[in-house]
Amino acid sequence: MSESLKNLSELSDAKLAELVKSGNDSAFDVLTLRYLRNIGFLAKKYSADGYERNDFVQEGLLGLLYACRTFDSNNKASFKSYVDIVAKRRFISIVRKAQRQKAVPSSSLVSLDADNDELEGESTDPEQMMLAKEHYSLLLDELKTLLSEREYTVLMLYCGGMSYVEAAKKLGISAKSADNALQRAKKKISLHYMSLKD
The missing domain is CATH 1.10.10 (Arc Repressor Mutant, subunit A)
Structure with missing residues (x-):
């Protein structure tokens, strides 16, 4: 970790996203702390059978990681707007998935190799999803201590x-x-x- 968190906390969101894209976990820590409340606020507006608010928050944090990796600073949209859009799309995917599962009798469900529930263009890399969830868990553990x-x-x-x-x-x-x-x-x-x- 070459840069201290204090120095990182002085950087803009877009610059932190660039650092996350290049593999800087500390930059993601700073962005997580900045955006956790906003993601929680957005998640509060969504609900789906079988999902708790925390599931939506975790999905929103995965959206934050995805936004960091795909944000284009040449775009007119701010990083915050981009994160909001990505998080909302992920929340909508959860709601749609829950509605589809509710409409189909469980006795007729079949497992498929390809999961097409995600929005087009969104990363479904299991390794990235696992790393983001692990990162979130470590952050929570640190806060608990x-x-x-x-x-x-x-x-x-x-x-x-x-x-x-x-x-x-x-x-x-x-x-x-x-x-x-x-x-x-x-x-x-x-x-x-x-x-x-x-």
């Missing part, structure tokens, strides 16, 4: 698209407690990544 249980829980609900007030209601705590936990979590994450520079 860094934060208290309450800070982690409030942060995950917040990143899942809830406001701190909604998170407070869900956890049965005051809005002030939830907001304080969220602010502490953000500060700890920021200090942790800044300390990695040294």
Whole structure:
């Protein structure tokens, strides 16, 4: 890791996407932290039988990885707009897949070698999907060790698209407690990544 996360956090999203494309995992960490809340907010708008919100968030993170690898900075669209489009398409694919499975009796389902459920042009490379899920899991593990249980829980609900007030209601705590936990979590994450520079 040649560049510190602090230095990476100062780069634009488009520049970070270029670094991810060239294999820089730390750049993907920074983008994941930047986009996790946005992806959670977008995921909140979709639902499908057999899928939880976290499934949509993970799919959105795979979309973020795909966006990093395919973003063209010469395009007029911003990186954020591109990520939103890719994530929404992936969410729609999940919903359509669930609807198709619901419409077909399970006794007549047949496994196919080629999975045509993905949108045209989207990467379905199992290795990339596995790496993105593993990366997400490692990031969550790191956050669990860094934060208290309450800070982690409030942060995950917040990143899942809830406001701190909604998170407070869900956890049965005051809005002030939830907001304080969220602010502490953000500060700890920021200090942790800044300390990695040294």
